[in-house]
Amino acid sequence: MRVLVADAFEPSGLDALADAGCEVVYRPQAKDQALVDQVAAVAPDVLIVRSTKVPAAVLAAAPLKLVVRAGAGYNTIDVAAASRLGIYVSNCPGKNSIAVAELAFALIAALDRRVADNVADLRAGVWNKAEYGKARGLYGRTLGLIGLGGIGSAMVPRAHAFGMPVVAWSRSLTDQRASELGVTRVGSPAEVARACDVVSVHLALNGHTRGLLNADFFAQLRDGAYFINTSRGEVIDEAALAAAVRDKGVRAGLDVFADEPAGGRGEFHPAIVDLPGVYGTHHIGASTQQAQLAIADEAVRIVRVFAQTGTVPNVVNLARATPATCTVVIRHLDRPGVLAAALDVISRAGLNVQEMENVVFEGGEAAVARINVEGSLRPSLVSAIRGHDSVLDVQVIDATPA
Structure with missing residues (x-):
């Protein structure tokens, strides 16, 4: 089985694919038209990507059988086009949950202690203990979670370790599951906003969640609340968040943005990061060595099972129901x-x-x-x-x- 890996991938994963009998072609810089050309030239059975976008032109360039997203989401892949062409799409859910939760909490603590501003002033030769010695503290503050999948669930024990009670909303959250996790279930994102001092977002991007957190949501946030997004930039109305930062003193920690550069480097200057009280990171939530090793292992497992059995673990684009009568x-x-x-x-x-x-x-x-x-x-x-x-x-x- 020929496998084209078109993104940065752990060397251990490349070796494991080869040990599984795959012919591996590693082209981590192939993007856009270059990726179309590589797929056409290599004619792989399997394409593995991480952040590289896979549009319909890539899927149609060769008789692909499977696309594996080495990560939790799959919004960078044209899943509808893959389904039309009979190409499986699979992902690696849950393998980066701890890494993303760690970054989300790093942003929460950094906002509370204004760590980035402290560092910037020190580097500029400014000592301002009087200003920066005014943190609120996190103990006893309520954390609200929007989305309670693998990452959202990983946030709960970390919040409890900080002494923070948790309220949560998710479409799939039941009273029983909420009780097992030790959280309070509420009925809508707006209820989370009203109940919390800190809100952290952990939603997959789909038709239900795109733009879900809009001006109405941010109107419900408490003045001075902290807002964290480590999921996808498109789930929020960025202009509405900016207005909440300006008008309500909301502080925001953002690891994700709409229209991010496709590669690891590039020019990018979203206006919201110029606002006081907004901290931004570079979509690095899953970028720990631990997470990447776990994701590589899972991607290899998916390819190995597919090669041996023809079935695809974690497949995301099979019909949930058919017209069978x-x-x-x-x-x-x-x-x-x-x-x-x-x-x-x-x-x-x-x-x-x-x-x-x-x-x-x-x-x-x-x-x-x-x-x-x-x-x-x-x-x-x-x-x-x-x-x-x-x-x-x-x-x-x-x-x-x-």
């Missing part, structure tokens, strides 16, 4: 041609197979096939399938909701 369950003797005959009956009737599996019983004498079909299986078709010498029984189960 019934399931045909066929118990049969495990002999050549049985399923081919059944599928021929279904095909000649103009019905579309959505999914199917065939499970063999112990001993290898018999098997059961489950075929999900879009359309109605008439009694005559069931009889035609049942008429095969090696078919033991046929059952049709209605798959439409009651």
Whole structure:
């Protein structure tokens, strides 16, 4: 299996891919048209990227089978185009959770103690203990979490270690899960904003979250609150945040921005970082050696499992539901041609197979096939399938909701 790695990747991961029998091509600088050209020239089965964008032109440049995002999100990949082309998209969730949580807390503490301003004044030859000796302190302050996946969950024990109670909102958060984590569940991001001294955002970027934290949200923030975003820049309305910084004394720690440069270096000067009380880092949340080693190991595991079994761990673009309206369950003797005959009956009737599996019983004498079909299986078709010498029984189960 040929693997093109088009981003910075741990040497241990490259070695592990080679040990797994892969032909590895390492092109960490390939971006934009250069990446299209590399995919066309190398014709890889698998493409591994980290922050490199993978648009439709890259996906169409060669018969790719799998794109692995060596990270938690996958918004840099045109997943819709991959789905149209039958290309799996996978990612490495949870492997950078601790690293991002560590940076989020570093930003919280830095805002409270105004660490960056302290450093800047010292470097400029200014001693101003009178100004910088006014920190509020974090003990007893309420931390609000928006998003409670792997990273958000990693924030909870760190908050408790600082003596900070936690309130949280997530679409998937249940009362039971909130109780297990020791947090208070609230019903909306606005409720988080109203209840907290510090808000930290841990959302994936998708159609539901893009621009979710808008002017209405920032209007609910307490005056002087701290706001941390280490998720994606596009989940917030940056202009609304800037207004909250100017008008309400909000302090912001931002590791992510909209329209960031694609590579590791470049010109970039978002206006919000010029505001007093805004600290910015360079989208480095996952950039610890520990996290990158864990992510490389997971990416290698995904490729190895795919090469050995044809299945893809952590796949993100398989349909959650299909148009299938019934399931045909066929118990049969495990002999050549049985399923081919059944599928021929279904095909000649103009019905579309959505999914199917065939499970063999112990001993290898018999098997059961489950075929999900879009359309109605008439009694005559069931009889035609049942008429095969090696078919033991046929059952049709209605798959439409009651």
